Amino acid sequence: MSGGGPEILYPLTDMSDLETxxxxxxxxxxxxxxxxxxxxVGVRGSTYRQLGARQLVAEDGYSVGTVSGGCLDQDLxxxxxxxxxxxxxxxxxxxxxxxxxxxxxxxxxxxGATELLVxxxxxxREWAEQVASSRTxxxxxxxxxxxxxxxxxxxxxxxxxxxxxSLSDSxxxxxxxxxxxxxxxxxxxxxxxxxxxxxxVEALGAPSRLLICGAGHDADPVAHYAAELxxxxxxxxxxxxxxxxxRFPSAHLVPAHASRLGSxxxxxxxxxxxxxxxxxxxxxxxLRSVLxxxxxxxxxxxxxxxxxxxxxDLEESGSxxxxxxxxxxxxxxxxxxxxxxxxxxxWAIMAEILAxxxxxxxxxxxxxxxxVLSRRN
Numbered sequence: 001m002s003g004g005g006p007e008i009l010y011p012l013t014d015m016s017d018l019e020t021x022x023x024x025x026x027x028x029x030x031x032x033x034x035x036x037x038x039x040x041v042g043v044r045g046s047t048y049r050q051l052g053a054r055q056l057v058a059e060d061g062y063s064v065g066t067v068s069g070g071c072l073d074q075d076l077x078x079x080x081x082x083x084x085x086x087x088x089x090x091x092x093x094x095x096x097x098x099x100x101x102x103x104x105x106x107x108x109x110x111x112g113a114t115e116l117l118v119x120x121x122x123x124x125r126e127w128a129e130q131v132a133s134s135r136t137x138x139x140x141x142x143x144x145x146x147x148x149x150x151x152x153x154x155x156x157x158x159x160x161x162x163x164x165x166s167l168s169d170s171x172x173x174x175x176x177x178x179x180x181x182x183x184x185x186x187x188x189x190x191x192x193x194x195x196x197x198x199x200x201v202e203a204l205g206a207p208s209r210l211l212i213c214g215a216g217h218d219a220d221p222v223a224h225y226a227a228e229l230x231x232x233x234x235x236x237x238x239x240x241x242x243x244x245x246x247r248f249p250s251a252h253l254v255p256a257h258a259s260r261l262g263s264x265x266x267x268x269x270x271x272x273x274x275x276x277x278x279x280x281x282x283x284x285x286x287l288r289s290v291l292x293x294x295x296x297x298x299x300x301x302x303x304x305x306x307x308x309x310x311x312x313d314l315e316e317s318g319s320x321x322x323x324x325x326x327x328x329x330x331x332x333x334x335x336x337x338x339x340x341x342x343x344x345x346x347w348a349i350m351a352e353i354l355a356x357x358x359x360x361x362x363x364x365x366x367x368x369x370x371x372v373l374s375r376r377n
Contacts, residue, residue, distance in 0.1 A: 029125035034059040037124035041200040042115030089152040140205040142180035147198040214277030215242035221346035258285035267293035276301040299333030307331030
């Protein structure tokens, strides 16, 4: 694929998918299982998966994850056999843009091309160990993948410096480190070609966190769906009796008064906040606690008029929300899908958070022109 033209940025890969790939790669590595890992490192046109999507394929044919809708599996397995036999990485492209199904044989009409970097188990385990270490310590990481052989080397970069790996040409490393830090700041992945050498820079942040303010009965499905999507879930409420592992088995429970929220929980760029205590004064304290923080999303349950009243009371109390605060407030929280009842509302809220995280509008896919995931130059 061409390395010319403007860089194309893609949102981060689904975190729940990443967690599954990470754990499986580590488990298979410890078990000395023979396998290979395929990573999407280039896309053109309309494709099922985007940059950073992965699939693990074992020698026995068992696979975890996907780099396509299943249409490439048979051909991918042949490449995996070659990688397992040679022990060397392979860069391959599957072009589905041709009209003649007799030539290509896939016959699915995707009208796009997917470029895969397929590496053996040792490389996959190194990647998994580096990423798992950064995620355990809550430190964002970027991986710079060489898209030129024969090494197809990787460089692992955190904001505080290089964490591991090396490139084939050391003169490329300063520019690669700079690109990696920019990718971390953007929260996106892209393909670039410094000095004519193509590379894919992949941003792998620490897991997104969902902070649920209020542990009422409707908080349960929000916590459940967020955990399933790979979010680190935190539930905070001053009513300690509501914070039980039975209700929130996958969440970190924080018994704290709403006014102390900022001192108990890191309100950083990876934290999305939903205010849903159903108590007006408590919700007012929750909102006051997150004002001026780096959180990218503040959702508030209840009608829009209630949020307007909360904002007015914040202004009168001497804690007016800034323009930046107001831009990330969503009330009523959730996409407009006509949701009724706690479970449907929870789905709507999580859909809105995903849309915000991926910088999407949340409209109908049939109305979108071009690739499903929008591209930003």
